[in-house]
Amino acid sequence: MYKISTRGQYALLIMEDLAMGQPEKYIPLKTLSHRRNLSTKYLEQLLIQLSKAGLVIGSRGISGGYKLAKKPEQYTVGEILRVMEGELCPLSNFENNTVVSEGSRSFWKGFETTINHYVDSVHLDELAEKNQEFIGYDYCI
Numbered sequence: 001m002y003k004i005s006t007r008g009q010y011a012l013l014i015m016e017d018l019a020m021g022q023p024e025k026y027i028p029l030k031t032l033s034h035r036r037n038l039s040t041k042y043l044e045q046l047l048i049q050l051s052k053a054g055l056v057i058g059s060r061g062i063s064g065g066y067k068l069a070k071k072p073e074q075y076t077v078g079e080i081l082r083v084m085e086g087e088l089c090p091l092s093n094f095e096n097n098t099v100v101s102e103g104s105r106s107f108w109k110g111f112e113t114t115i116n117h118y119v120d121s122v123h124l125d126e127l128a129e130k131n132q133e134f135i136g137y138d139y140c141i
Contacts, residue, residue: 008084011046015080019072019128026065053083078119
């Protein structure tokens with residue numbers, strides 16, 4: 001069964017962090033690292049990949065850090081996960097998979113469609129709002 005890697009999971013968490021509070025402000029790498037108890041080196045690798053995909057913007061210097069490239073409601077969970085994971089498909093090489101029978105092929109195709117539809121229906125602002133409710137206060141630096 002297909003699993004989302006820790007890289008994908010942490011990328012989504014970091015994007016949630018950037019969406020909470022004031023998403024238009026740069027958040028220092030050390031602050032993000034501290035919030036999720038991740039090494040700055042590992043976190044920087046994730047943010048570089050997110051930056052290359054155009055999802056975040058990085059800025060150097062004393063007031064630098066990272067921020068979202070768009071408004072939180074313009075991101076889907078699917079978009080974020082695909083940057084880190086590639087296509088979200090339950091079977092590797094689905095079209096040429098000889099292990100799948102013709103009878104079960106439609107099941108697997110439907111399963112893939114359901115997964116992709118779901119992750120594309122959830123927006124980053126929804127996750128950030130749920131986190132705000134859980135934390136119960138503004139999440140600013």
